[in-house]
Every structure is written in structure tokens, then in C-alpha cells.
Amino acid sequence: xxxxxxxxxxxxxxxxxxxxxxxxxxxxxxxxxxxxxxxxxxxxxxxxxxxxxxxxxxxxxxxxxxxxxxxxxxxxxxxxxxxxxxxxxxxxxxxxxxxxxxxxxxxxxxxxxxxxxxxxxxxxxxxxxxxxxxxxxxxxxxxxxxxxxxxxxxxxxxxxxxxxxxxxxxxxxxxxxxxxxxxxxxxxxxxxxxxxxxxxxxxxxxxxxxxxxxxxxxxxxxxxxxxxxxxxxxxxxxxxxxxxxxxxxxxxxxxxxxxxxxxxxxxxxxxxxxxxxxxxxxxxxxxxxxxxxxxxxxxxxxxxxxxxxxxxxxxxxxxxxxxxxxxxxxxxxxxxxxxxxxx
Amino acid sequence: xxxxxxxxxxxxxxxxxxxxxxxxxxxxxxxxxxxxxxxxxxxxxxxxxxxxxxxxxxxxxxxxxxxxxxxxxxxxxxxxxxxxxxxxxxxxxxxxxxxxxxxxxxxxxxxxxxxxxxxxxxxxxxxxxxxxxxxxxxxxxxxxxxxxxxxxxxxxxxxxxxxxxxxxxxxxxxxxxxxxxxxxxxx
Numbered sequence: 001x002x003x004x005x006x007x008x009x010x011x012x013x014x015x016x017x018x019x020x021x022x023x024x025x026x027x028x029x030x031x032x033x034x035x036x037x038x039x040x041x042x043x044x045x046x047x048x049x050x051x052x053x054x055x056x057x058x059x060x061x062x063x064x065x066x067x068x069x070x071x072x073x074x075x076x077x078x079x080x081x082x083x084x085x086x087x088x089x090x091x092x093x094x095x096x097x098x099x100x101x102x103x104x105x106x107x108x109x110x111x112x113x114x115x116x117x118x119x120x121x122x123x124x125x126x127x128x129x130x131x132x133x134x135x136x137x138x139x140x141x142x143x144x145x146x147x148x149x150x151x152x153x154x155x156x157x158x159x160x161x162x163x164x165x166x167x168x169x170x171x172x173x174x175x176x177x178x179x180x181x182x183x184x185x186x187x188x189x190x191x192x193x194x195x196x197x198x199x200x201x202x203x204x205x206x207x208x209x210x211x212x213x214x215x216x217x218x219x220x221x222x223x224x225x226x227x228x229x230x231x232x233x234x235x236x237x238x239x240x241x242x243x244x245x246x247x248x249x250x251x252x253x254x255x256x257x258x259x260x261x262x263x264x265x266x267x268x269x270x271x272x273x274x275x276x277x278x279x280x281x282x283x284x285x286x287x288x289x290x291x292x293x294x295x296x297x298x299x300x301x302x303x304x305x306x307x308x309x310x311x312x313x314x315x316x317x318x319x320x321x322x323x324x325x326x327x328x329x330x331x332x333x334x335x336x337x338x339x340x341x342x343x
Numbered sequence: 344x345x346x347x348x349x350x351x352x353x354x355x356x357x358x359x360x361x362x363x364x365x366x367x368x369x370x371x372x373x374x375x376x377x378x379x380x381x382x383x384x385x386x387x388x389x390x391x392x393x394x395x396x397x398x399x400x401x402x403x404x405x406x407x408x409x410x411x412x413x414x415x416x417x418x419x420x421x422x423x424x425x426x427x428x429x430x431x432x433x434x435x436x437x438x439x440x441x442x443x444x445x446x447x448x449x450x451x452x453x454x455x456x457x458x459x460x461x462x463x464x465x466x467x468x469x470x471x472x473x474x475x476x477x478x479x480x481x482x483x484x485x486x487x488x489x490x491x492x493x494x495x496x497x498x499x500x501x502x503x504x505x506x507x508x509x510x511x512x513x514x515x516x517x518x519x520x521x522x523x524x525x526x527x528x529x530x
Contacts, residue, residue: 068358072356072358072363073363076354076365080354110358112356
């Protein structure tokens, strides 16, 4: 694998840990990585590893440092907002579960290492309308709130079961309800797969969640569920071990097909961010790259077509199948956007 | 002079190399290096300038700690991090301090430094720029949570369209050859 992908993996290996270890990159190497890291939100993680090295004062080093400062500031605000928001929802009789974002960031060594773009609040499906109404009363704040009906990415588990296994996590003066460690790992893993594995940060989330697991972590429960999903979860955990050096429990086995790490490294090096169809309407040139990275993403394609990571189909055929499936959906999607904008 | 640090409306986070102070009133982040942070932490309304100088001398072994402590206080005061502003030095005293501090060039890293990041200018933080609806309702994730709607307001500098609340920025593009962003502005 040429390009910066392997260097990215090396720079991020163990970066979430308290003792992340120093990394000495040249200014030229850091300059190649910095735009990709800033784009994906991993800049602060790498800054923490290179800040003791000689490239800390080069311009790329200063960008990373600024990102770290910015993330730390943004984390102040996000944490305040979470406390207020959770208290606000509770006052309305709704007990939300917070997923991703802070729920993942709390496994990192410092609060400013992981940026959040929104707050994902999950509520009991029957309470969704009440929660949405309650949310309308919440004053404007720094991060948008993504309100979910139940828990996304875990359709095979009931709300009651997930809620029963959830637990409070202390944030300032408020106990914020987060998923149990097994469900959190499963959700971060399957979320990564659903999005085609393009973002390095999400694999770091998986690695951090893996290493945060206590001795009583229930692997049987975590990996239990539909076969395809469990195979993907095993694959993602194996990938976190292979690419980022995440520590897995002794005896954990995961056979990684060769195409999976190759694809992930290619996506990382391509620096692709997934855009909406509307964005591509305005930026048709970028649509070509988007098509390649998103519509033809072999991970996403296999997952959506119901295949596991170890499938034996030729990748171009899988990509074509997914492309045809999505092309069939396209008219309905544009009709939806048209309705939205005309309203 | 018994300087006292302002604590109201501030959030503080200690990092290994510096202290970040976020001012919730102005939406500015102040990065205090170790010397400034030491002075600021000890501004409790009971510690005199001489005592602050003593702390600096003890911790950083600087030759002219009085001038350094005074400089730190002025920087903190200018950024509103003290309850009462510090009276600026006269021109003559300032010139004298400048010559004293010049001798410390070799240990420049230990000189007090407060750097301010204006988050409002960067366009990420203030609540006023992130609400799309006048009523202030939270922004719904219209295209699904994976769309990275990062909500920069119209006119804010940006790098990619997904940062903009309009999902459309003018002039920003990613160049895969140079791996650099061209900065644009949200529509």
C-alpha cells in the first residue's frame, strides 16, 4: 500500500491511550498527513503523539496543535450541553441514552482528543414524539441534536434489553445514560461498517472501546446476533488490532480477508468525506470521487447486500450490485429532496 | 497589588503544555503557557506581585522574575482574566522592563504568553450562528446523522460544504494532488 495510509495507521496506533507513546515524524511526513487528519477529526490524537518530537513546531504541527486546542474548547461546550440537555429531557419524563460522540470520547485519555459533530440521543420508540417536542423547548446550543427512535445500528436488540444493560456515566453534576460496554462496542463496530469504514476516528473509537472493556465484558453477548452482523463485528475488531494495534482479549480470533484492510487503507489515503446527494448536485466534479469512494465502497456494498466480510464474491460484482440497488433508489430520493425544499 | 483571577463564566482545562481557558461570555479561548498559568492560578487576591515573582523564580529560575510576573499580569488583565484590571506601567518603566526582558531571550519559552483564539471568528462556537430557525430549535439531521452537518453560518470561512449550514460553500475545494484545502465561504 503506497501513500500515506500506512503512516496514518502508524500515527494513530494507540493514540487514544493514556500512555500513547511518542512518535517522531518529519515535517514532510506530518505535512502529508495533516490535511487528512484535520479532515477526519484525528488531528488532536496525532498531535498528542508528535508533540514531543522535532516536527512539533513545523506548520503542520501547529495546525494539529490548533485542532487540539479547538477540540478541547469544543469539548467544554459539548459537555455542558449534554448535561443541560439530559437534565432537560429528564425533567420531561424522558430518559435518553447517549450514543457515539461523548459516549465514545470518554474512553479516550483526554476530552479534547475526539471531536463531536452532533449529539446522538436515543429514546424509547414510543416516546419519540414527546422527546422531539421537548427538544423544541431546549435553547439553541453549540451542537445539533440527532434524536433517534430506539438505538440505530442495533435493530436485533430490543430497547428494553439495551436499556436494562445501559449504565450511568458521570459527567460533571449529571449522570448520563450510555450503552453497556458490549452494546457500545457492537454499535461502534456496526456503525463503522454501515458507513463503509472511511473514517479513521471510528476505528479508534472501536479500539478505545475494546481496551476499556473490563474483565466481566460479556463477549458472548456482544457477538451474539445475526450471523452477518457478528461476522462484521469480528472483522472490525480484527482490523482495529491489525491496523491500530488495539489489544484484544487472549484467544480472540478473527480471520481478516485480504481485501478488507486494503480497502480501509485506500479509503484513509483518499481522504474522502461522504457527502449528500444534494452536495454532489452543486459539485458535480467531486461526484466522480464520491461515486468511487461511497457508491462503490466495497465494505458498504457487501454489508448492504447482506454479505459478511469473508464473502467469496468478486468485489466488482458486489460493487455493481450495490450500485444498481442504489441507482434504483435514486429517483425516490430526489423526489424526497424536492418535497423537502418545496416545503 | 493583590491580583485576583476571574473565575466566573470560564471553563478551564489543563493540558500538559498549557492551560486552556474558555470564556463563555466572549466565546474566546485563551491559551496560557506554563508561566502565565502559574501566575493566573496564584492570583487569589492574597498573593502579592512580589510573591508571584518569587513563585516564578522558584519554578522557572528566571533572572528577573518581577518583570516577568508583571508582564504576565498585564497579559491576563488585557484578556479579562483578572477581576480588576492591572494599571499599565508608565512609558519609562515599560522601557526599563523591555530591556530587562531582552536579557531573557535565551529562555523565551519561559516568558509568559497568553494567546487567544477567537472561536466566533472561526465560526464554530457561538449559539447564535448555529441555529437555522429563528425560534432556536435544534437543527434536525435532514439527510441522516452521517452527513456531518457541522453548521457554519452563512458568510463563515469554511473548507468543505458539509461544514456549512447551507451545505454549500463557495470556493472551497479539496485538491487531492496537493492534499490541501482551498478555503471558501459558506453560502
